[in-house]
Amino acid sequence: MPLTPLEHDRRHGELDQVMRAFVGQDADDTPERPSQALTAYLRHTWHTRPWALAQAERQLREYADNPPGRLRLRLGEYYALPDVGVPEDGIRQWLSCLADHIRHSVEKGEVPPSATPTTHWEWHARFPELGQFLGGWFSQDMPDEFASHEDAVADYRATTDPHLTARLTGEIHELLALDLEESAYALALAELGMEVDPPAPYTPSAWLDLVAERRGGPPHPVP
Incomplete structure:
Protein backbone atom coordinates (compact mmCIF):
# COMPACT_ATOMS: atom_id res chain seq x y z
CA MET A 1 0.00 0.00 0.00
CA PRO A 2 1.51 3.37 -1.00
CA LEU A 3 2.53 5.79 1.71
CA THR A 4 -0.10 8.33 2.66
CA PRO A 5 1.04 11.98 2.63
CA LEU A 6 0.95 12.04 6.44
CA GLU A 7 3.02 8.87 6.76
CA HIS A 8 5.47 10.12 4.13
CA ASP A 9 6.04 13.36 5.99
CA ARG A 10 6.33 11.66 9.36
CA ARG A 11 8.89 9.11 8.22
CA HIS A 12 10.69 10.82 5.33
CA GLY A 13 9.62 14.45 5.10
CA GLU A 14 12.89 16.04 6.21
CA LEU A 15 14.95 13.39 4.43
CA ASP A 16 13.14 14.52 1.28
CA GLN A 17 14.14 18.13 1.95
CA VAL A 18 17.79 17.12 2.24
CA MET A 19 17.59 15.14 -1.01
CA ARG A 20 15.97 18.07 -2.82
CA ALA A 21 18.93 20.21 -1.80
CA PHE A 22 21.17 17.90 -3.86
CA VAL A 23 19.27 18.10 -7.15
CA GLY A 24 21.72 19.35 -9.77
CA GLN A 25 24.56 19.42 -7.22
CA ASP A 26 27.55 17.20 -6.56
CA ALA A 27 27.05 14.72 -3.73
CA ASP A 28 30.75 14.93 -2.88
CA ASP A 29 30.46 14.91 0.89
CA THR A 30 33.38 13.38 2.78
CA PRO A 31 33.76 12.67 6.51
CA GLU A 32 35.98 15.75 6.69
CA ARG A 33 33.91 18.18 4.64
CA PRO A 34 30.21 18.61 3.79
CA SER A 35 29.29 19.33 0.19
CA GLN A 36 28.09 22.69 -1.05
CA ALA A 37 24.56 21.25 -1.24
CA LEU A 38 24.55 20.07 2.38
CA THR A 39 26.11 23.34 3.55
CA ALA A 40 23.30 25.24 1.79
CA TYR A 41 20.71 23.00 3.47
CA LEU A 42 22.34 23.53 6.88
CA ARG A 43 22.58 27.30 6.42
CA HIS A 44 18.96 27.76 5.40
CA THR A 45 17.53 25.29 7.92
CA TRP A 46 19.54 26.69 10.85
CA HIS A 47 18.18 30.16 10.13
CA THR A 48 14.56 29.16 9.46
CA ARG A 49 13.69 25.76 11.03
CA PRO A 50 16.52 24.70 13.37
CA TRP A 51 14.32 22.09 15.06
CA ALA A 52 14.10 20.20 11.74
CA LEU A 53 17.81 19.31 11.82
CA ALA A 54 17.25 16.63 14.46
CA GLN A 55 14.51 15.11 12.29
CA ALA A 56 16.81 15.15 9.26
CA GLU A 57 19.60 13.40 11.17
CA ARG A 58 17.24 10.72 12.48
CA GLN A 59 15.51 10.08 9.14
CA LEU A 60 18.81 9.90 7.23
CA ARG A 61 20.25 7.42 9.69
CA GLU A 62 17.12 5.28 9.80
CA TYR A 63 17.03 5.09 6.01
CA ALA A 64 20.73 4.20 5.88
CA ASP A 65 20.29 1.50 8.54
CA ASN A 66 17.09 0.04 7.04
CA PRO A 67 17.05 0.59 3.25
CA PRO A 68 13.88 -0.59 1.50
CA GLY A 69 13.81 -3.55 -0.81
CA ARG A 70 12.96 -3.16 -4.50
CA LEU A 71 9.48 -4.61 -4.05
CA ARG A 72 8.53 -2.04 -1.42
CA LEU A 73 9.88 0.75 -3.61
CA ARG A 74 7.91 -0.52 -6.61
CA LEU A 75 4.72 -0.67 -4.54
CA GLY A 76 5.25 2.87 -3.31
CA GLU A 77 5.50 1.74 0.31
CA TYR A 78 8.75 3.55 0.91
CA TYR A 79 10.46 6.78 -0.07
CA ALA A 80 12.48 6.37 -3.27
CA LEU A 81 15.73 8.32 -3.15
CA PRO A 82 16.33 10.51 -6.21
CA ASP A 83 19.40 9.83 -8.31
CA VAL A 84 22.09 12.13 -6.94
CA GLY A 85 24.99 10.47 -8.70
CA VAL A 86 26.08 8.25 -5.81
CA PRO A 87 26.67 4.57 -6.76
CA GLU A 88 24.05 2.25 -5.33
CA ASP A 89 26.57 0.41 -3.18
CA GLY A 90 27.67 3.71 -1.66
CA ILE A 91 24.27 5.19 -0.81
CA ARG A 92 24.09 3.91 2.77
CA GLN A 93 27.56 5.19 3.61
CA TRP A 94 26.77 8.57 2.01
CA LEU A 95 23.50 8.95 3.95
CA SER A 96 25.33 8.13 7.19
CA CYS A 97 27.96 10.74 6.30
CA LEU A 98 25.23 13.36 5.87
CA ALA A 99 23.69 12.39 9.20
CA ASP A 100 27.10 12.65 10.89
CA HIS A 101 27.64 16.17 9.52
CA ILE A 102 24.19 17.31 10.67
CA ARG A 103 24.70 15.82 14.14
CA HIS A 104 28.11 17.50 14.41
CA SER A 105 26.63 20.85 13.35
CA VAL A 106 23.89 20.60 15.98
CA GLU A 107 26.00 19.25 18.83
CA LYS A 108 28.84 21.73 18.26
CA GLY A 109 26.56 24.64 17.36
CA GLU A 110 28.45 25.18 14.11
CA VAL A 111 26.10 27.30 12.00
CA PRO A 112 27.07 28.26 8.45
CA PRO A 113 27.16 32.07 8.33
CA SER A 114 24.54 33.99 6.39
CA ALA A 115 25.51 34.30 2.75
CA THR A 116 24.14 34.67 -0.74
CA PRO A 117 22.46 31.40 -1.81
CA THR A 118 24.82 29.06 -3.60
CA THR A 119 22.46 26.42 -5.02
CA HIS A 120 19.21 26.35 -6.98
CA TRP A 121 17.46 24.76 -4.00
CA GLU A 122 18.70 27.43 -1.61
CA TRP A 123 17.54 30.28 -3.88
CA HIS A 124 14.02 28.87 -3.94
CA ALA A 125 13.98 27.92 -0.25
CA ARG A 126 14.99 31.44 0.72
Missing part, protein backbone atom coordinates in the same frame (compact mmCIF):
# COMPACT_ATOMS: atom_id res chain seq x y z
CA PHE A 127 12.84 33.33 -1.80
CA PRO A 128 9.79 31.09 -2.43
CA GLU A 129 7.26 33.76 -3.41
CA LEU A 130 9.74 35.59 -5.62
CA GLY A 131 10.38 32.28 -7.35
CA GLN A 132 6.63 31.81 -7.80
CA PHE A 133 6.28 35.32 -9.18
CA LEU A 134 9.19 35.14 -11.61
CA GLY A 135 8.67 31.54 -12.70
CA GLY A 136 4.91 31.90 -13.04
CA TRP A 137 4.67 35.27 -14.75
CA PHE A 138 8.04 35.75 -16.45
CA SER A 139 8.77 32.46 -18.18
CA GLN A 140 9.73 32.38 -21.84
CA ASP A 141 6.00 32.39 -22.66
CA MET A 142 5.46 35.80 -21.06
CA PRO A 143 5.58 37.76 -24.36
CA ASP A 144 2.81 35.52 -25.74
CA GLU A 145 0.61 35.92 -22.66
CA PHE A 146 1.10 39.58 -21.80
CA ALA A 147 1.66 42.71 -23.84
CA SER A 148 4.35 43.96 -21.46
CA HIS A 149 6.09 43.43 -18.13
CA GLU A 150 3.60 45.94 -16.74
CA ASP A 151 0.67 43.74 -17.70
CA ALA A 152 2.30 40.65 -16.18
CA VAL A 153 2.91 42.44 -12.87
CA ALA A 154 -0.65 43.78 -12.89
CA ASP A 155 -2.01 40.27 -13.47
CA TYR A 156 0.03 38.93 -10.55
CA ARG A 157 -1.28 41.65 -8.28
CA ALA A 158 -4.89 41.11 -9.40
CA THR A 159 -4.88 37.33 -9.00
CA THR A 160 -2.68 36.79 -5.92
CA ASP A 161 -3.66 36.99 -2.26
CA PRO A 162 -2.50 40.30 -0.71
CA HIS A 163 -0.63 38.40 1.99
CA LEU A 164 1.48 36.74 -0.69
CA THR A 165 2.10 39.96 -2.56
CA ALA A 166 3.27 41.48 0.71
CA ARG A 167 5.59 38.52 1.16
CA LEU A 168 6.93 39.12 -2.34
CA THR A 169 7.80 42.70 -1.42
CA GLY A 170 9.66 41.53 1.67
CA GLU A 171 11.61 38.95 -0.31
CA ILE A 172 12.57 41.52 -2.93
CA HIS A 173 13.87 43.84 -0.21
CA GLU A 174 15.81 40.96 1.31
CA LEU A 175 17.35 40.13 -2.07
CA LEU A 176 18.28 43.75 -2.72
CA ALA A 177 19.83 43.97 0.74
CA LEU A 178 22.45 41.43 -0.39
CA ASP A 179 23.96 44.32 -2.39
CA LEU A 180 25.13 42.16 -5.29
CA GLU A 181 26.67 43.12 -8.59
CA GLU A 182 24.16 43.48 -11.43
CA SER A 183 25.49 40.32 -13.06
CA ALA A 184 24.78 38.46 -9.82
CA TYR A 185 21.23 39.85 -9.71
CA ALA A 186 20.72 38.67 -13.28
CA LEU A 187 21.87 35.20 -12.22
CA ALA A 188 19.56 35.31 -9.20
CA LEU A 189 16.56 36.13 -11.39
CA ALA A 190 17.43 33.26 -13.70
CA GLU A 191 17.80 30.83 -10.77
CA LEU A 192 14.39 31.94 -9.52
CA GLY A 193 12.70 31.23 -12.85
CA MET A 194 12.78 34.45 -14.87
CA GLU A 195 13.36 33.58 -18.53
CA VAL A 196 13.00 37.04 -20.07
CA ASP A 197 15.10 40.16 -19.59
CA PRO A 198 13.90 43.04 -17.40
CA PRO A 199 12.33 45.84 -19.44
CA ALA A 200 14.64 48.47 -20.88
CA PRO A 201 16.23 50.61 -19.56
CA TYR A 202 16.10 48.93 -16.13
CA THR A 203 18.83 46.79 -14.66
CA PRO A 204 17.70 43.66 -12.78
CA SER A 205 17.99 45.34 -9.37
CA ALA A 206 16.33 48.56 -10.51
CA TRP A 207 13.37 46.65 -11.93
CA LEU A 208 12.99 44.61 -8.74
CA ASP A 209 13.08 47.81 -6.71
CA LEU A 210 10.35 49.28 -8.90
CA VAL A 211 8.14 46.20 -8.54
CA ALA A 212 8.53 46.25 -4.74
CA GLU A 213 7.94 50.00 -4.48
CA ARG A 214 4.68 49.91 -6.38
CA ARG A 215 3.14 46.74 -4.97
CA GLY A 216 1.51 48.29 -1.93
CA GLY A 217 -0.02 51.49 -3.30
CA PRO A 218 -2.56 52.22 -5.98
CA PRO A 219 -1.86 50.78 -9.40
CA HIS A 220 0.98 52.44 -11.26
CA PRO A 221 2.43 51.52 -14.62
CA VAL A 222 5.36 49.12 -14.16
CA PRO A 223 7.47 48.77 -17.31
Whole structure:
Protein backbone atom coordinates (compact mmCIF):
# COMPACT_ATOMS: atom_id res chain seq x y z
CA MET A 1 0.00 0.00 0.00
CA PRO A 2 1.51 3.37 -1.00
CA LEU A 3 2.53 5.79 1.71
CA THR A 4 -0.10 8.33 2.66
CA PRO A 5 1.04 11.98 2.63
CA LEU A 6 0.95 12.04 6.44
CA GLU A 7 3.02 8.87 6.76
CA HIS A 8 5.47 10.12 4.13
CA ASP A 9 6.04 13.36 5.99
CA ARG A 10 6.33 11.66 9.36
CA ARG A 11 8.89 9.11 8.22
CA HIS A 12 10.69 10.82 5.33
CA GLY A 13 9.62 14.45 5.10
CA GLU A 14 12.89 16.04 6.21
CA LEU A 15 14.95 13.39 4.43
CA ASP A 16 13.14 14.52 1.28
CA GLN A 17 14.14 18.13 1.95
CA VAL A 18 17.79 17.12 2.24
CA MET A 19 17.59 15.14 -1.01
CA ARG A 20 15.97 18.07 -2.82
CA ALA A 21 18.93 20.21 -1.80
CA PHE A 22 21.17 17.90 -3.86
CA VAL A 23 19.27 18.10 -7.15
CA GLY A 24 21.72 19.35 -9.77
CA GLN A 25 24.56 19.42 -7.22
CA ASP A 26 27.55 17.20 -6.56
CA ALA A 27 27.05 14.72 -3.73
CA ASP A 28 30.75 14.93 -2.88
CA ASP A 29 30.46 14.91 0.89
CA THR A 30 33.38 13.38 2.78
CA PRO A 31 33.76 12.67 6.51
CA GLU A 32 35.98 15.75 6.69
CA ARG A 33 33.91 18.18 4.64
CA PRO A 34 30.21 18.61 3.79
CA SER A 35 29.29 19.33 0.19
CA GLN A 36 28.09 22.69 -1.05
CA ALA A 37 24.56 21.25 -1.24
CA LEU A 38 24.55 20.07 2.38
CA THR A 39 26.11 23.34 3.55
CA ALA A 40 23.30 25.24 1.79
CA TYR A 41 20.71 23.00 3.47
CA LEU A 42 22.34 23.53 6.88
CA ARG A 43 22.58 27.30 6.42
CA HIS A 44 18.96 27.76 5.40
CA THR A 45 17.53 25.29 7.92
CA TRP A 46 19.54 26.69 10.85
CA HIS A 47 18.18 30.16 10.13
CA THR A 48 14.56 29.16 9.46
CA ARG A 49 13.69 25.76 11.03
CA PRO A 50 16.52 24.70 13.37
CA TRP A 51 14.32 22.09 15.06
CA ALA A 52 14.10 20.20 11.74
CA LEU A 53 17.81 19.31 11.82
CA ALA A 54 17.25 16.63 14.46
CA GLN A 55 14.51 15.11 12.29
CA ALA A 56 16.81 15.15 9.26
CA GLU A 57 19.60 13.40 11.17
CA ARG A 58 17.24 10.72 12.48
CA GLN A 59 15.51 10.08 9.14
CA LEU A 60 18.81 9.90 7.23
CA ARG A 61 20.25 7.42 9.69
CA GLU A 62 17.12 5.28 9.80
CA TYR A 63 17.03 5.09 6.01
CA ALA A 64 20.73 4.20 5.88
CA ASP A 65 20.29 1.50 8.54
CA ASN A 66 17.09 0.04 7.04
CA PRO A 67 17.05 0.59 3.25
CA PRO A 68 13.88 -0.59 1.50
CA GLY A 69 13.81 -3.55 -0.81
CA ARG A 70 12.96 -3.16 -4.50
CA LEU A 71 9.48 -4.61 -4.05
CA ARG A 72 8.53 -2.04 -1.42
CA LEU A 73 9.88 0.75 -3.61
CA ARG A 74 7.91 -0.52 -6.61
CA LEU A 75 4.72 -0.67 -4.54
CA GLY A 76 5.25 2.87 -3.31
CA GLU A 77 5.50 1.74 0.31
CA TYR A 78 8.75 3.55 0.91
CA TYR A 79 10.46 6.78 -0.07
CA ALA A 80 12.48 6.37 -3.27
CA LEU A 81 15.73 8.32 -3.15
CA PRO A 82 16.33 10.51 -6.21
CA ASP A 83 19.40 9.83 -8.31
CA VAL A 84 22.09 12.13 -6.94
CA GLY A 85 24.99 10.47 -8.70
CA VAL A 86 26.08 8.25 -5.81
CA PRO A 87 26.67 4.57 -6.76
CA GLU A 88 24.05 2.25 -5.33
CA ASP A 89 26.57 0.41 -3.18
CA GLY A 90 27.67 3.71 -1.66
CA ILE A 91 24.27 5.19 -0.81
CA ARG A 92 24.09 3.91 2.77
CA GLN A 93 27.56 5.19 3.61
CA TRP A 94 26.77 8.57 2.01
CA LEU A 95 23.50 8.95 3.95
CA SER A 96 25.33 8.13 7.19
CA CYS A 97 27.96 10.74 6.30
CA LEU A 98 25.23 13.36 5.87
CA ALA A 99 23.69 12.39 9.20
CA ASP A 100 27.10 12.65 10.89
CA HIS A 101 27.64 16.17 9.52
CA ILE A 102 24.19 17.31 10.67
CA ARG A 103 24.70 15.82 14.14
CA HIS A 104 28.11 17.50 14.41
CA SER A 105 26.63 20.85 13.35
CA VAL A 106 23.89 20.60 15.98
CA GLU A 107 26.00 19.25 18.83
CA LYS A 108 28.84 21.73 18.26
CA GLY A 109 26.56 24.64 17.36
CA GLU A 110 28.45 25.18 14.11
CA VAL A 111 26.10 27.30 12.00
CA PRO A 112 27.07 28.26 8.45
CA PRO A 113 27.16 32.07 8.33
CA SER A 114 24.54 33.99 6.39
CA ALA A 115 25.51 34.30 2.75
CA THR A 116 24.14 34.67 -0.74
CA PRO A 117 22.46 31.40 -1.81
CA THR A 118 24.82 29.06 -3.60
CA THR A 119 22.46 26.42 -5.02
CA HIS A 120 19.21 26.35 -6.98
CA TRP A 121 17.46 24.76 -4.00
CA GLU A 122 18.70 27.43 -1.61
CA TRP A 123 17.54 30.28 -3.88
CA HIS A 124 14.02 28.87 -3.94
CA ALA A 125 13.98 27.92 -0.25
CA ARG A 126 14.99 31.44 0.72
CA PHE A 127 12.84 33.33 -1.80
CA PRO A 128 9.79 31.09 -2.43
CA GLU A 129 7.26 33.76 -3.41
CA LEU A 130 9.74 35.59 -5.62
CA GLY A 131 10.38 32.28 -7.35
CA GLN A 132 6.63 31.81 -7.80
CA PHE A 133 6.28 35.32 -9.18
CA LEU A 134 9.19 35.14 -11.61
CA GLY A 135 8.67 31.54 -12.70
CA GLY A 136 4.91 31.90 -13.04
CA TRP A 137 4.67 35.27 -14.75
CA PHE A 138 8.04 35.75 -16.45
CA SER A 139 8.77 32.46 -18.18
CA GLN A 140 9.73 32.38 -21.84
CA ASP A 141 6.00 32.39 -22.66
CA MET A 142 5.46 35.80 -21.06
CA PRO A 143 5.58 37.76 -24.36
CA ASP A 144 2.81 35.52 -25.74
CA GLU A 145 0.61 35.92 -22.66
CA PHE A 146 1.10 39.58 -21.80
CA ALA A 147 1.66 42.71 -23.84
CA SER A 148 4.35 43.96 -21.46
CA HIS A 149 6.09 43.43 -18.13
CA GLU A 150 3.60 45.94 -16.74
CA ASP A 151 0.67 43.74 -17.70
CA ALA A 152 2.30 40.65 -16.18
CA VAL A 153 2.91 42.44 -12.87
CA ALA A 154 -0.65 43.78 -12.89
CA ASP A 155 -2.01 40.27 -13.47
CA TYR A 156 0.03 38.93 -10.55
CA ARG A 157 -1.28 41.65 -8.28
CA ALA A 158 -4.89 41.11 -9.40
CA THR A 159 -4.88 37.33 -9.00
CA THR A 160 -2.68 36.79 -5.92
CA ASP A 161 -3.66 36.99 -2.26
CA PRO A 162 -2.50 40.30 -0.71
CA HIS A 163 -0.63 38.40 1.99
CA LEU A 164 1.48 36.74 -0.69
CA THR A 165 2.10 39.96 -2.56
CA ALA A 166 3.27 41.48 0.71
CA ARG A 167 5.59 38.52 1.16
CA LEU A 168 6.93 39.12 -2.34
CA THR A 169 7.80 42.70 -1.42
CA GLY A 170 9.66 41.53 1.67
CA GLU A 171 11.61 38.95 -0.31
CA ILE A 172 12.57 41.52 -2.93
CA HIS A 173 13.87 43.84 -0.21
CA GLU A 174 15.81 40.96 1.31
CA LEU A 175 17.35 40.13 -2.07
CA LEU A 176 18.28 43.75 -2.72
CA ALA A 177 19.83 43.97 0.74
CA LEU A 178 22.45 41.43 -0.39
CA ASP A 179 23.96 44.32 -2.39
CA LEU A 180 25.13 42.16 -5.29
CA GLU A 181 26.67 43.12 -8.59
CA GLU A 182 24.16 43.48 -11.43
CA SER A 183 25.49 40.32 -13.06
CA ALA A 184 24.78 38.46 -9.82
CA TYR A 185 21.23 39.85 -9.71
CA ALA A 186 20.72 38.67 -13.28
CA LEU A 187 21.87 35.20 -12.22
CA ALA A 188 19.56 35.31 -9.20
CA LEU A 189 16.56 36.13 -11.39
CA ALA A 190 17.43 33.26 -13.70
CA GLU A 191 17.80 30.83 -10.77
CA LEU A 192 14.39 31.94 -9.52
CA GLY A 193 12.70 31.23 -12.85
CA MET A 194 12.78 34.45 -14.87
CA GLU A 195 13.36 33.58 -18.53
CA VAL A 196 13.00 37.04 -20.07
CA ASP A 197 15.10 40.16 -19.59
CA PRO A 198 13.90 43.04 -17.40
CA PRO A 199 12.33 45.84 -19.44
CA ALA A 200 14.64 48.47 -20.88
CA PRO A 201 16.23 50.61 -19.56
CA TYR A 202 16.10 48.93 -16.13
CA THR A 203 18.83 46.79 -14.66
CA PRO A 204 17.70 43.66 -12.78
CA SER A 205 17.99 45.34 -9.37
CA ALA A 206 16.33 48.56 -10.51
CA TRP A 207 13.37 46.65 -11.93
CA LEU A 208 12.99 44.61 -8.74
CA ASP A 209 13.08 47.81 -6.71
CA LEU A 210 10.35 49.28 -8.90
CA VAL A 211 8.14 46.20 -8.54
CA ALA A 212 8.53 46.25 -4.74
CA GLU A 213 7.94 50.00 -4.48
CA ARG A 214 4.68 49.91 -6.38
CA ARG A 215 3.14 46.74 -4.97
CA GLY A 216 1.51 48.29 -1.93
CA GLY A 217 -0.02 51.49 -3.30
CA PRO A 218 -2.56 52.22 -5.98
CA PRO A 219 -1.86 50.78 -9.40
CA HIS A 220 0.98 52.44 -11.26
CA PRO A 221 2.43 51.52 -14.62
CA VAL A 222 5.36 49.12 -14.16
CA PRO A 223 7.47 48.77 -17.31
